[in-house]
Amino acid sequence: MIAVVGPTGSGKSDLAVSLALELGGEVINADAMQFYRGMDIGTAKITDAERRGVPHHLLDILDVTAEASVSDFQQQARALIRDIHGRGKRAILAGGSGLYVRAALDVLDFPGTDPEIRRRLETELQTAGPAPLRERLEAVDPVSAGRLGDARRIVRALEVFELTGRPFSSFMPAREYFQPAVQIGLEVDRELLRERLARRVHSMVDQGLLAEVRRLDAAGLRNGKTAPRALGYAQFLRVLDGGSTVEQAADETIIATRQFARRQLTWFRADPRVTWLDWQDPDLLAKAAALCRTPPVLSPGVPPVLPGA
Template identity: 50%
Template sequence: MSATDLTPIAVVGPTAAGKSALSIALAHKYDGEIINVDSMQLYRGMDIGTAKLSVAEREGIPHHQLDVLDVTERASVARYQKEAVADVEAVMARGRRPILVGGSMLYVQSLIDDWQFPPTDPTVRARYEARLAEIGIAALHQELAAVDAAAAAKIEDQDPRRTVRALEVIELTGKPFQASQPPINAPARWGTKILGLETSSEWLNPRIVKRTELMFAKGFREEVALLVAEHGLSADSTAGRAIGYAQVLAAMSGDLDWQEAQERTVTGTRRYVRRQRSWFKRDPRIHWLPAAAESSELLRLAALFIN
């Protein structure tokens, strides 16, 4: 097998578009191993709410960067980048093809681009975390908007961790937060071929509703309750703020009823999908495939680009 044959293939796109199914098919076709690029699938025990493939559903394909964090740990893009890059290069060293699959935007970019992360300072971060505790996330996000409107537009107004991080980077570098990110039109690391699953709202929205209904029917509440009782999941942790988990935790505490929790999981997912579409559409390196196509047609179209 030539070096060209080992060029990684990335599969990106919005939640519920069918990335996992396509990645399994590609791994079979191209003798690949899969590298997860979904930040919440890094967590052990967060299975139903992240639509993580079961061992049986992985069809014997090795998967990497799944179940590597406890729910009490903070997911870190920098840590992920270091470990996932090592996984990709180890897969290629074995003579197999890496298949990178997921929709976590910063994680995707950290893996396929040579992203040098900006500095951090615990004192500066602690000051902004104290400010967050004092005035709340909405007001702190407004302060971010006042100094870097572009960053505020890309960071959810209810995302305290990224809001604090953006303010920290701006203070330490004296530059806009987005200036620390690499351009998205540079050659991808390893020459990675990037496939995107393109969806319409009319096609995807019913899939999101069905997926959410299935999550709750398959024991999502029980999964979260177990993570709380035995593994220390909490609402203020990175894992506890994941879409779906945050809503179930709110229902468990009495802040929402269960119907509201399910409905807000749907609306939260749709909001996240809009961000994913906006982010990935900016990347001219992505070759878009129609997510609604049959699997055989998707593979045929993918092969035209990969080969």
């Protein structure tokens, strides 16, 4: 299994396509927001032309009103990996949604769900706000309480505790691949990335991001639990509501995207199994392909080494 990881805007999709052409592979999307049909401009979704004939999977699989599920993704991704490998191809995971990448690569079990518990907790959230729920989580799972800032995730952590009697944090195991894998991280110049992300947001505006958000709003974007939180979409919904200008929304999106890129780097940097390659190296493809041809090192925490390094 091959995974191309790193911050948004670092060129993961391009490298994944080039590797697929070099090695005979197919790409599996691991960007949660690119699951959604119609969310094209704001997610920088790879176009048909950019795919260069390489099959791509798990793009455009959800309506904007649907909730993305890591557990569902794990099942779908692993079924695809089996199918791709069974046809003699290489499965190449590409995306920056860290938990989704781990779900595909690692031995990772997800607790079930209980709609009744979920509805009750969500009703409490709506009526009393997140503070009482956070206090309850601190009492039963201080690790998750200290790590989770999103109210939706607090609800999920409490649901898991009520359902299983185990802290939500206990379901995040040690890093252990469920099958041999190599992770290639794209090492970026942070100042250049900041500039690239700003240019990309302005390009999205020029391509019609506001019109895309308007179309998706009519399709029920605000009713979704996952999609309306995507970078750019939340900001441009406020433009439609008259609470912001296009210029203000673009500036807010740039700031939010840069913050997200920093969080992604922190997440992937914490995984010692990632081999980092310079995103601007003229020999990037050759070095990445060499890593993929090297027998993987299976010991946890030990990344493969480039031949001759």
